[in-house]
Amino acid sequence: xxxxxxxxxxxxxxxxxxxxxxxxxxxxxxxxxxxxxxxxxxxxxxxxxxxxxxxxxxxxxxxxxxxxxxxxxxxxxxxxxxxxxxxxxxxxxxxxxxxxxxxxxxxxxxxxxxxxxxxxxxxxxxxxxxxxxxxxxxxxxxxxxxxxxxxxxxxxxxxxxxxxxxxxxxxxxxxxxxxxxxxxxxxxxxxxxxxxxxxxxxxxxxxxxxxxxxxxxxxxxxxxxxxxxxxxxxxxxxxxxxxxxxxxxxxxxxxxxxxxxxxxxxxxxxxxxxxxxxxxxxxxxxxxx
Numbered sequence: 001x002x003x004x005x006x007x008x009x010x011x012x013x014x015x016x017x018x019x020x021x022x023x024x025x026x027x028x029x030x031x032x033x034x035x036x037x038x039x040x041x042x043x044x045x046x047x048x049x050x051x052x053x054x055x056x057x058x059x060x061x062x063x064x065x066x067x068x069x070x071x072x073x074x075x076x077x078x079x080x081x082x083x084x085x086x087x088x089x090x091x092x093x094x095x096x097x098x099x100x101x102x103x104x105x106x107x108x109x110x111x112x113x114x115x116x117x118x119x120x121x122x123x124x125x126x127x128x129x130x131x132x133x134x135x136x137x138x139x140x141x142x143x144x145x146x147x148x149x150x151x152x153x154x155x156x157x158x159x160x161x162x163x164x165x166x167x168x169x170x171x172x173x174x175x176x177x178x179x180x181x182x183x184x185x186x187x188x189x190x191x192x193x194x195x196x197x198x199x200x201x202x203x204x205x206x207x208x209x210x211x212x213x214x215x216x217x218x219x220x221x222x223x224x225x226x227x228x229x230x231x232x233x234x235x236x237x238x239x240x241x242x243x244x245x246x247x248x249x250x251x252x253x254x255x256x257x258x259x260x261x262x263x264x265x266x267x268x269x270x271x272x273x274x275x276x277x278x279x280x281x282x283x284x285x286x287x288x289x
Contacts, residue, residue: 004116006035008054008063008087010078011042011094012070018094019046021069021105025092026051028109032116037063060085065268067112071095072188076243079127079145079265088122088266090115097282099187102273111270121269125184125200126224127261132240134254143261144242146185150230150256151177151210153237153249158213160234165226172233175212180205180228180258187279189244195219199275205258230256 007029011018026036026048037054044053059066060082068078068091075091082089091101092108103111114120130148132140152159159177163170181190183198186206191197195208196219207228208219222228231254232238238250250256280286 003118004034004065006037006062006064008037008039008059008066009042009051010039010059010066010068010070010074011046011048012074013041013045015046015070015094018042018069019048021092021094021108022046022048023050025067025069025108025112028112034116056081060087063087065090065115067092068101069094070101071098072100073244075100076145079125080143080243083127083143083261083265084263086266088268090120090268090270099278099282100184100267102267102269102278114271115268119271121273123200123267123269124264125267126182126203127263127265128180128182128205128242129259129261130240130242131257132248132250132254133257134251140240140248142242142247143263144185145182145265146188146243147179147181147190147241148256148258149177149179149189149210149241150232150250151239151241152235153239155237157236159232159236159238162231162233163207164229164231165222167227167229171217173209173212173217174214175209175217177210177238178230179208179210180230181208182224185243187282190219193219196221197279205260224260226259228258230258232256 029036038051040053066089092103093101128144131138158174160174179190183200183202186198190208193208195206203224204221209217240247
């Protein structure tokens with residue numbers, strides 16, 4: 001038997017498709033002699049019954065593997081909630097692009113059979129740790145897998161901020177915002193803002209300006225050992241997002257400090273997984289025009 005004896009199931013909320021898939025997978029895993037847990041909110045919002053439920057803390061403490069049914073957003077949510085626990089994640093794509101959900105839904109049971117037989121690879125992904133400092137007080141501290149984004153809110157004006165890396169001044173930027181992306185997040189918001197695609201193992205972060213006022217402000221890459229500080233200079237309505245989720249409003253004088261998180265998240269890949277094959281498929285690189 002593989003090391004994955006207790007398997008937790010997490011899925012997109014309020015989805016009939018996910019509910020059906022979770023019930024089918026849970027039943028299949030039980031027949032394989034595995035203990036199955038379903039995340040509490042997943043079970044409640046999807047009407048999944050017949051399995052023990054657990055919150056994220058309980059999943060992190062007792063599960064050997066987490067299977068996430070949904071899209072990249074579901075994987076990001078699971079990763080943030082399980083940061084600090086050494087439990088690996090594997091994704092079944094019930095979304096659209098699915099850069100992080102390796103398994104196509106129709107192949108779910110076959111792929112899980114391979115994984116349970118011990119045929120898989122584990123890859124560690126870097127996470128971001130971010131603090132907001134206001135007047136010397138830390139008002140927010142959290143982690144993200146994809147990115148931390150400082151951007152303008154509902155007011156359609158540029159914001160202005162100073163960027164320092166490891167205490168050294170880099171630039172004074174007027175723009176719609178700035179994305180600090182991990183390699184995992186390089187195929188998300190950063191990619192749509194002309195940022196570089198980074199292999200997951202690259203030890204770096206991408207700083208990607210959003211619609212900069214000065215066109216010479218281009219994306220740059222820095223070591224993932226760097227400490228990045230973004231100081232709000234002029235901001236009528238600035239906001240901070242992590243992995244696409246609004247976290248807080250920012251004020252002039254606030255400092256957003258971003259560094260590599262202490263913990264990583266682990267992804268399980270089924271046999272045949274290739275990062276570049278995934279990119280070719282998702283970004284349509286092999287299409288003949």
